Each structure stands twice: as structure tokens, then as C-alpha cells.
Amino acid sequence: MANSSKMKAVVYQREGVLALEERPVPVLQKSTDAIVKVTMAAICSSDLHIKRGAVPRAKPGTILGHEIIGIIDEIGNDVHGLKKGDRVTVNCETFCGECYFCKRGYVNNCSAPGGGWTLGCSADGGQAEYVRVPFAENCLNKIPDHVPDDAALLVGDVLSTGYWAAQIADLHPAETIAIIGAGPTGLSTAMCTKLYSPACTVMIDISQERLEFARKHGLADVIINPKEEDVEKKIRELTDGRGADRVFEVAGGKNTFEMAWKIARCSGVVCIVAMYEEPQMLPLHEMYGKNLVFKTGGVHASCCGEILQLIENGKIDARPLITHKFTLDDVMEGYRVFEAQEDGVIKVAVIPG
Numbered sequence: 001m002a003n004s005s006k007m008k009a010v011v012y013q014r015e016g017v018l019a020l021e022e023r024p025v026p027v028l029q030k031s032t033d034a035i036v037k038v039t040m041a042a043i044c045s046s047d048l049h050i051k052r053g054a055v056p057r058a059k060p061g062t063i064l065g066h067e068i069i070g071i072i073d074e075i076g077n078d079v080h081g082l083k084k085g086d087r088v089t090v091n092c093e094t095f096c097g098e099c100y101f102c103k104r105g106y107v108n109n110c111s112a113p114g115g116g117w118t119l120g121c122s123a124d125g126g127q128a129e130y131v132r133v134p135f136a137e138n139c140l141n142k143i144p145d146h147v148p149d150d151a152a153l154l155v156g157d158v159l160s161t162g163y164w165a166a167q168i169a170d171l172h173p174a175e176t177i178a179i180i181g182a183g184p185t186g187l188s189t190a191m192c193t194k195l196y197s198p199a200c201t202v203m204i205d206i207s208q209e210r211l212e213f214a215r216k217h218g219l220a221d222v223i224i225n226p227k228e229e230d231v232e233k234k235i236r237e238l239t240d241g242r243g244a245d246r247v248f249e250v251a252g253g254k255n256t257f258e259m260a261w262k263i264a265r266c267s268g269v270v271c272i273v274a275m276y277e278e279p280q281m282l283p284l285h286e287m288y289g290k291n292l293v294f295k296t297g298g299v300h301a302s303c304c305g306e307i308l309q310l311i312e313n314g315k316i317d318a319r320p321l322i323t324h325k326f327t328l329d330d331v332m333e334g335y336r337v338f339e340a341q342e343d344g345v346i347k348v349a350v351i352p353g
């Protein structure tokens with residue numbers, strides 16, 4: 001039980017305005033809920049999309065934060081397999097597990113009220129001291145004892161996204177993979193595609209600093225900065241003129257959308273991971289005969305348990321991505337640094353109290 005009835009929380013007040021507010025500590029509303037005491041939350045680029053007013057279903061007045069770990073503080077009677085005191089990851093999507101989509105693993109499309117991406121968007125999220133998690137049995141995963149908080153923080157969102165992207169891209173060993181965007185999600189995608197043993201991972205970004213980060217941490221074999229090199233030409237040189245077998249578009253710009261299908265080889269897969277803020281043009285007349293397969297976002301975040309197992313066994317280590325930590329009191333400075341991409345920031349962790 002929470003000690004006081006008030007807590008601090010980051011609230012999306014209206015387009016362009018976030019603020020640290022005092023809010024009531026959430027309480028159980030259904031027997032399938034849990035209340036999680038947040039030990040760490042991350043700031044995600046989706047939070048910036050919401051701030052900019054680019055997420056139509058985001059509700060003003062909502063507490064942000066959908067990348068969360070914590071300790072179960074209260075638990076509903078119908079949540080099985082978990083108990084008060086468990087250290088858990090929280091899925092960015094909450095899902096019923098019973099509807100048409102959930103039964104097929106498409107949890108992002110969960111049709112139950114409160115299903116899909118609602119936490120930190122249309123329902124109060126976890127950049128706060130406590131968060132109410134609906135469908136807790138589906139959406140909380142116990143963190144193995146010797147996995148530290150830093151290693152588990154990104155499981156519920158960016159690692160889930162990278163893991164899902166790698167799953168849907170139909171990867172095979174020894175392929176050439178191009179990842180456009182070396183931000184947190186691009187780097188997570190590189191971490192998860194490595195599980196499929198690509199022959200070569202090419203990371204593309206206009207930030208030389210982020211490219212070097214990727215190379216330093218073994219997440220890129222080749223780096224390309226479009227400001228300095230012709231990306232399409234370089235990719236063709238690397239692939240005997242064919243193009244990349246699999247392309248992940250994780251940058252979210254008009255130019256990067258175009259780059260994605262241009263650098264893909266014939267009959268390749270283009271995986272659109274990014275969240276765009278405006279429509280993109282798909283010039284089918286230009287790509288006729290290229291026989292591309294397009295896959296589009298967003299993530300079905302239903303593999304947190306598997307990802308935790310991979311972390312436990314040393315197959316994935318996302319700790320280097322957490323470059324900055326701020327207390328909840330200083331969270332607005334954290335947002336500023338993250339949005340400005342200052343000081344080599346990749347991910348900002350927020351620690352309440």
C-alpha cells in the first residue's frame with residue numbers, strides 16, 4: 001500500500017506542454033489490475049511524438065511513460081502467478097489475452113477496452129511513483145533475481161520493438177541487414193537481429209556520434225553517414241550490386257522512408273519500425289518488379305518473458321543504451337537533454353524519489 005495518497009508524475013498537459021504534477025496514487029480498479037511501485041522508467045521518442053501533438057489518441061491530462069520496471073505494491077484477486085513484492089517489467093501494451101487478436105499474438109490490436117498501447121498515452125503511465133497496470137497477469141513479467149534493473153528497464157518497449165521487428169522481417173543467417181536510424185530503437189533492433197546471425201549489419205544515421213556508438217558496442221559492422229556518403233551506392237558495393245536483404249526503417253523521415261525501399265534488394269523485406277508524423281509516398285510505378293514485402297509497425301509487445309530469458313543468459317545486454325539518469329524531480333531536464341540529443345544521449349532513465 002502506498003504510504004501517501006499523492007505522488008509526482010509527468011503529465012501531458014496539452015500540445016507542446018509536459019509538466020511534473022502532483023497526482024493521486026492510483027488504486028486497483030479491477031480484480032485483474034496491479035499497482036506497481038515504479039523503480040525506474042525511461043523516456044521514449046514516442047513521448048516526444050505525444051508532446052508534439054503527433055499522436056491523435058494521446059489524451060491531454062494523461063501521465064506519460066510506457067517503459068517501466070517496478071515492484072508490485074498491490075495486486076488484484078484475479079492476477080495469478082505474481083505477488084506483492086515481485087520485481088517486474090511492464091509491457092508497453094496492455095492486452096486481454098482473450099480477444100480475436102490476442103489469441104493470434106497481435107496484442108497491439110487487442111480489441112478489449114484498455115487493450116493495445118494505452119499506458120502513457122490514453123491511460124496513466126509510469127513516469128510517476130506508481131502506475132496501475134490493467135491485465136496485470138499478461139502484462140507484467142518477473143525479472144530474474146540476478147538481472148539488474150538497468151538490464152531490464154528497456155524490455156517492455158524498445159527491446160520488445162527490436163525483438164518484434166527482427167521476428168517479422170523473416171531473417172535468415174548470413175544476410176546483409178541495413179538499419180536506418182541509430183537511435184534507441186535502431187540500436188535495439190540491431191541487438192535483436194544479431195540473434196539471427198547476419199553476415200553484415202549496416203547502420204545508417206546522420207549522427208556520427210550515434211554511428212560510432214553502434215560500432216563501439218558491436219551493433220554495426222559497417223556505418224554509413226548519408227551526409228558524407230551515397231547510401232544506395234555504398235549498400236550496392238557491399239552486396240554485389242543487389243541491395244540489402246532486409247531493411248529496417250527506424251528513423252521516421254520522408255527521406256529515410258524513400259531510402260528504405262531503394263536500398264532493399266529485389267524480393268527483400270522492408271520493415272517499417274518508425275512512427276511517422278506525416279503521410280509517406282509509396283511510388284509503386286517506380287518499384288514495380290522489385291517485389292518487395294513491406295511490414296509495418298507497431299510492436300506486438302508479448303515477448304517480454306523471452307527477452308528477459310535472453311538477458312538472463314547474456315544474449316542481449318541493453319545496459320549501454322541507458323546513457324543518462326535523472327530523478328523524477330529533474331525529469332524535465334531529462335526530457336530537454338533527450339529531445340535535443342545532447343551529450344551523447346541514447347536513453348534517459350527516470351528514477352522516482
Ligand SMILES: [Zn+2]
Pocket residue numbers: 044045046047066067092157158
Ligand atoms: Zn515507446
Ligand SMILES: [Zn+2]
Pocket residue numbers: 095096097098099100101102103109110111112115
Ligand atoms: Zn485482447
